[in-house]
Structures are given as C-alpha cells and as structure tokens.
Amino acid sequence: MIEIHNIEKSFDGNAVLKGISCTFETGKCNLLLGGSGTGKSVLLQCVVGLMQPDLGSITFDGTVFSNNKVQVRQEIRRKIGMLFQGSALFDSMTVAKNVEFPLQMLTPEMSREERRDRVEFCLKRVGLENAGDKMPSEISGGMKKRVGIARAIAPNCTYLFCDEPNSGLDPLTSLKIDELIQEITYEYNITTVIITHDMNSVIEIGDHIIFLYQGLKLWDGTKDEILNAQVPELKEFIFSSSLVRAAKRIDDETHSGVESL
Incomplete structure (x- = not known):
C-alpha cells in the first residue's frame, strides 16, 4: 500500500x-x-x-x-517497476536484452543463467516467449507494451x-x-x-x-460507483465518452427493470 x-x-x-x-x-x-x-x-x-x-x-x-x-x-x-508511455525500449537491444537490463542494474548478485531464466519467464508471462531475439523495430506497438511490462516486472517489483x-x-x-x-x-x-x-x-x-x-x-x-458520482467536474469528464453514456443508460434501464418487478 x-x-x-x-x-x-x-x-x-x-x-x-x-x-x-x-x-x-x-x-x-x-x-x-x-x-x-x-x-x-x-x-x-x-x-x-x-x-x-x-x-x-x-x-x-x-x-x-x-x-x-x-x-x-x-x-x-x-x-518499483515502470511502464512508460512510449514503452521506452532501447532500440539497439533485442527484446530479451531490454527485459534483462533492470536485472543487470538492480540485481548484480544474479548469475547470467538466473537472469536468462527470469527473462524467459517474464516474456512467457506476457505472451512473447518467441520474441526474445527480435529488435524493437521488428515488433508491433502492442508487443512493445508487453515487452515494457515484462521489463517492469522482471526484478519482482x-x-x-x-x-x-x-x-x-x-x-x-x-x-x-x-x-x-x-x-x-x-x-x-x-x-x-x-x-x-x-x-x-x-x-x-x-x-x-x-x-x-x-x-x-x-x-x-x-x-x-463512478457512473453515479455526483461531482460535476467528474460527470462532465466521464460522460464525454459515448461508451460510458451507453453504459450508464443500460445500467439505469436495468435498475428500472428490477425495481418494477
């Protein structure tokens, strides 16, 4: 906390x-x-x-x-693990080396084999077990975010x-x-x-x-609770989204139907 x-x-x-x-x-x-x-x-x-x-x-x-x-x-x-807005991967490093980087910086007591095992585990956890040898330029934006998550959790944050x-x-x-x-x-x-x-x-x-x-x-x-919040500034913010307006309408209709039973 x-x-x-x-x-x-x-x-x-x-x-x-x-x-x-x-x-x-x-x-x-x-x-x-x-x-x-x-x-x-x-x-x-x-x-x-x-x-x-x-x-x-x-x-x-x-x-x-x-x-x-x-x-x-x-x-x-x-x-602390950080996932940056633009992923912030090192262009000159492979995906696996990007994930290993915080381990080299923060856990010098780990052996090379232990770091490799941890990298493989983290990449598998985010669904990129076959992407370790790729360069950041060779993967999609969504995959870069996944690499960023793998790198963030690598040191057991x-x-x-x-x-x-x-x-x-x-x-x-x-x-x-x-x-x-x-x-x-x-x-x-x-x-x-x-x-x-x-x-x-x-x-x-x-x-x-x-x-x-x-x-x-x-x-x-x-x-x-947020759809029923009574803070004017928050209501103006959340109901600028058509999805949220639709969700609110469905929620209101559902509650109205239950109350009428």
Whole structure:
C-alpha cells in the first residue's frame, strides 16, 4: 500500500498539486484519472521519487519514502517497476536484452543463467516467449507494451507504475494490455498505479479510481460507483465518452427493470 499525505507541488509560483491525500491499495489497479494538465504525471513523479514535493509525505507499506535516508529510498526504488508511455525500449537491444537490463542494474548478485531464466519467464508471462531475439523495430506497438511490462516486472517489483499504457494503441490491443496489467496485479499482489484518461480502462479495470481536477483530488471510488458520482467536474469528464453514456443508460434501464418487478 502506498499512502500519500497532503502533497503540494508548485512551479514558478503555479500550484500544480494542491494538498492531495490518497491511498493506492495493494493487489488492485489504482487509476489516476483526469484530463491533460490536471497534475497526474507530476503526482506520479513525486511518488516514485523523480520529483521532490514541496510539502507532504509519501509512505510505501508504512516506510516513509519522501525525505528519508538515501539508502531507504534506494531500497524502495528497487521494488518499483515502470511502464512508460512510449514503452521506452532501447532500440539497439533485442527484446530479451531490454527485459534483462533492470536485472543487470538492480540485481548484480544474479548469475547470467538466473537472469536468462527470469527473462524467459517474464516474456512467457506476457505472451512473447518467441520474441526474445527480435529488435524493437521488428515488433508491433502492442508487443512493445508487453515487452515494457515484462521489463517492469522482471526484478519482482512490489509496486508497478504505468503511464498511459494504452497510448497509441487500437481499442482491441488496449483491452488486452489492460487485461494483462490486471492479471499481473492480481497474480503477484502488486500495488499498481495507472495514469489514464481512458474511460474504457476505467470501466474494465478500475478497482480504485482517483479523479484529479486542477491539482485537486475531487473524488475516489470504484468502477461500480463512478457512473453515479455526483461531482460535476467528474460527470462532465466521464460522460464525454459515448461508451460510458451507453453504459450508464443500460445500467439505469436495468435498475428500472428490477425495481418494477
């Protein structure tokens, strides 16, 4: 579990995060939802230590991360896996070498054979057991996302952070990536945090959703609760999607039918 307490962050006097407090729950897909410029990426960078908040604290399973000793922060970072928006694979490395890279950096005690076994396991887990010798230029966008997931979980991460994992993907591939992230979260009991503005992802895998608006946390809840949320800014955001409007209409009709029985 990751707990965020009263995080504030400003740039040149412009407040980007305004006293945000929330919890990312273990074994669940925690979604940071909101439009562009709402503070999602800044909050994520503060949580993983790429940026220092001006105020507030962050704890990982009870251990304070922000403002702690370097050794403590480094130990927590070893448990963090990252799936970047553009996959961020090394073009000059094969798929297998990309997945092995964090193992070489973070687990020097592993032998070459142990690293190879771990790479093979992770690639098989994401359905790419036959792609290890390929170069990133030889695989599709969806496959690159899968490689990114394999690389993120290779060091046996406890916390998984995903920045717009469906960016640039078609709807079917996006659904498969969502399902894979959810499966891995449940299977390994990972604390997963996903930045998104995609309501399809919210409806599919939103175990715990946090809605940010202009640097404020305006709502949190589950995918089952979000369609009935009474926050005006959230309602305007979610019902901009035709899929969500249809889902809401079906939900209302279903409840009306049950009540009439």
